Amino acid sequence: MSGVDLNDIKRRMDGAITAFKSDISSLRTGRASANILDPVTVEAYGSRVPLNQVANVTVPEPRMLGVSIWDKSMVGAVDRAIRESNLGLNPIVDGQNLRIPLPELNEERRKSLVKLAHEYGEKAKVAARHVRRDGMDGLKKAEKDGSIGQDESRAQSEKVQKMTDDTISEVDRLLADKEKEIMQV
Structure with a gap:
C-alpha cells in the first residue's frame, strides 16, 4: 500500500496551526x-x-x-x-x-487588531488547503500509476479531507478566542 504519507500531511497541517498561533500571539490585547x-x-x-x-x-x-x-x-x-x-x-x-x-486600546484599534487576526487566520487556512491539494495530487498520481487502488485512494482522500477540516476548525476556534480576548474591555 502506497499513496501519500498521512503523517507528513498531518505534520504540515500542524505546522500551519503553529505558525498561526505564533502570529496571533503577537497581537496585543489589554x-x-x-x-x-x-x-x-x-x-x-x-x-x-x-x-x-x-x-x-x-x-x-x-x-x-x-x-x-x-x-x-x-x-x-x-x-x-x-x-x-x-x-x-x-x-x-x-x-x-x-x-x-502601551496605550489603552480604543475601539478602532481593537477592530484593526481583529481584522489582522482574521488575515493571519486566512493565511493559515490557505496553508492547510495547499497541504490538502498536495496530498490529493499525490493520491491521484498514485492511483494513475496503479500503486494504489481506487478504494484505497478514496479512503486516503477522506482522511486528508478530515485533517483539513479539523485544521480549519482549530484555526477558527483559536481565532474566535483571540477575537474575544482583543474585544474584551
Whole structure:
C-alpha cells in the first residue's frame, strides 16, 4: 500500500496551526506581553534581524515593555524599527534601554487588531488547503500509476479531507478566542 504519507500531511497541517498561533500571539490585547515585539525586525549589521537577536524584551509592568539593547550603536535602529512596525508603539529612549508604554486600546484599534487576526487566520487556512491539494495530487498520481487502488485512494482522500477540516476548525476556534480576548474591555 502506497499513496501519500498521512503523517507528513498531518505534520504540515500542524505546522500551519503553529505558525498561526505564533502570529496571533503577537497581537496585543489589554496586557503587555513580550511577544508583541516578535514581528519587529531591525536593520542590523547589513541585514534585517528579529528584535530578539539584538535585545532582551521584558515586561516590568502590566502596561509597559522594556527593551535592553545589547549594542549601544543599535539603539537608534531598534527605536526606528519599533516605531515603523505598525504596532502603534512609541518607545522612550533611556540610554541603552527603551521603555515602551502601551496605550489603552480604543475601539478602532481593537477592530484593526481583529481584522489582522482574521488575515493571519486566512493565511493559515490557505496553508492547510495547499497541504490538502498536495496530498490529493499525490493520491491521484498514485492511483494513475496503479500503486494504489481506487478504494484505497478514496479512503486516503477522506482522511486528508478530515485533517483539513479539523485544521480549519482549530484555526477558527483559536481565532474566535483571540477575537474575544482583543474585544474584551
